[in-house]
Amino acid sequence: MFRVTIRGVxxxxxxxxxxALTESSGPxxxxxxxxxxxxxxxxxxxxxFRCQVGVVEPDDGEQGATRRAxxxxxxxxxxYRVLRTGVTDMRTIKxxxxxxxx
Numbered sequence: 001m002f003r004v005t006i007r008g009v010x011x012x013x014x015x016x017x018x019x020a021l022t023e024s025s026g027p028x029x030x031x032x033x034x035x036x037x038x039x040x041x042x043x044x045x046x047x048x049f050r051c052q053v054g055v056v057e058p059d060d061g062e063q064g065a066t067r068r069a070x071x072x073x074x075x076x077x078x079x080y081r082v083l084r085t086g087v088t089d090m091r092t093i094k095x096x097x098x099x100x101x102x
Contacts, residue, residue: 002065003032005086006049010040011079018044021078036072047080049073055091062087 013021021044030039036051051069065087073080 001055001090002053002060002062002069003088003090004051004053004065004069006051006069006073006082007047007084007086008049008080008082009046010044011081013044013078017078034072036069036076038076062089065089 010021021038021040024038030048030050031037032050032052034052034054036049038047038049040047049069051072053065053068053072066085069085070082
């Protein structure tokens with residue numbers, strides 16, 4: 001499983017799109033989900049899009065996860081420009097238990 005963060009700017013939103021974003025975005029949209037979620041600045045110019053992408057093949061990599069997350073973002077239909085992306089491969093995350101020493 002991958003968690004992909006896309007930071008970008010909206011590029012020419014119309015009034016209906018602005019209204020939809022205002023209603024759907026907020027502080028609780030910061031979770032990583034398969035449907036993705038936006039957090040936006042108050043002027044609806046910059047955004048952060050978080051998406052969780054499942055592993056399809058054992059050798060799936062960050063580039064494939066980024067492409068799939070961009071496809072999810074594209075499905076929303078908002079005009080945008082990507083500034084940067086970040087990908088975390090959750091298979092490589094190690095959990096350190098409190099109270100245990102290595």
